[in-house]
Amino acid sequence: MRKRIEKKVLELVYETIDKGEDVPGDVLADRESMLMDLGYDSISMIHLQVEIEDEFRFMFDPVEDDFEEIFSTVGKLCDYVVQRVKSEKSWPGMG
């Protein structure tokens, strides 16, 4: 299931990125890729957050969540989403 969640997160990252068409797939799939380096800014990052919430049916907590950390790299974002989806069993795509 982890792979399916990660694949979906990467799809959303690709869709919401400002310069998505310029980012090669292997760079995007690199867990160490920084979202800022991929062309993300404060606006597109919020857009990505909304897309993730809509897709995976959980809500970020603005008081407890460390957004700077969660949205720092592709890998950290995937890890966070996987952990939330598993704990809340919120994603319809879990099957």
Next chain:
Amino acid sequence: MLYHLLMGGKEDSERTALHIKREKYTFCELHRWAKAFSVFLQNKGIRQGDRVAIIANVNIDTVIAILGCIFYGAVFVPIDARFYKENDCRIAKEIEAKLIINGLPQELMKSSMSYENRIRERMNEKAQVYILYTSGSTSRPKGIIACVRQVVFCIEKINLRLQNGTEDKILCAIPLSFDYGLYQIFLSLASGSELYLEDGRVLQHLPGILQKEGITAFPAVPSMLALLCRAKLLQRVKLPCLRYICWTGDRLSLRIVEELHSVFPDVELLPMYGLTECKRVSIMPLNCYEKTKRGSCGLPLDDVQVCLQNVDSNRVGELIVIGENVMEAIGKDETFSIDPMTGQRMLKTGDLFFIDEDGFLYFYGRKKRMIKSNGFRIGNAQIEGILEVLESVSEVRIEGIPDDVSGERIGAAIFGNEEAFQQEYEGIKDSISTLLRPQVFYFSRKPLPKNKNGKFDDKKISRILAERGSKWNGK
């Protein structure tokens, strides 16, 4: 004079003045380092009135450099760190900066104590304080010079209207190269409040800071508030300490205002209007907005006069501002002049306004952005105001698209749900004057392009509309 307004009587205070990156700084520390920085400037051969470019990262170094320049009498020029390239800084060259500060030298912080009392504040009221470059959202960026008298005037009048005081905690995530962000340093120091500076790269954590730190004042830009509302992040925090949210730089959709009001019914919502050329012109007075003045950007500040020029049949005209808040431009600039009646500085804002019988200002549109279609002048803000209340619209921008027949066609760039918009628009279309109906639409699944200060990038949006917009088909 200016430094005294900011730090006078607080030089030895151990109260916290500033929070940056989870570090706290007292008034006393800021004062000591500002004095040390002034000695550093002296040692570098900088003289009073020399220009010092400061790469305005959001960190303690930038704040100390700004305060040190004010204390010493050097003119500081904040430069947006995101656009700074070493050896290729156009602004630094243009203003002939004697020094570029990009972080403080380490020895300065260690040896600050030994510089006590060697330099005293030396700025008179005519001395230049800073040069700021306009965002260039409608024309080429231009350098604006502010003198002590003008800065002191603006700080005092703004703090008076907002009633900032020692109990306040202000959260600022606006770039310090933008006058709105820079003045938060001035306003908080002068009023003795605590300032929380954030770099704004990750906006999502701002609601958490508002709640955890018990913030009382939140100066924001409309795009920031709209995004935080759209992501439902402001709706997830409890803010019993928050006294006011204010905004400037653009219009905030009335739908977002309503949403903010429903979530925070006790928080004052304060629209404002201003330009780098005259800092602040108007702020909604406290306890006013909810009563009758929705859609207005407030009353002029005390001792600021306004009037309208070339008023049309709808009582809309270009706003003229007269007062000590009017700054100066580098080089010749016809928008600045002297009012023959009062002898005070006067600015043609280039913005179209309506003024009601109580003196409240209502923004109608940028003069340069006015759409001229079939011989009519149409204010884009008027159409934006109609469309932005629709549920399906998260952001809307109206632009003129050159057209051989009509002069310009009305284009609407919309970030939102296209299908839902079609249904909603069909329902209201007949109530919109045919003159005001957009003829070309562009729907985006992403937020519309913004510039570095969070304002809409109108040049880019116009280009997108011209290249990718399509005619309305309706249903």
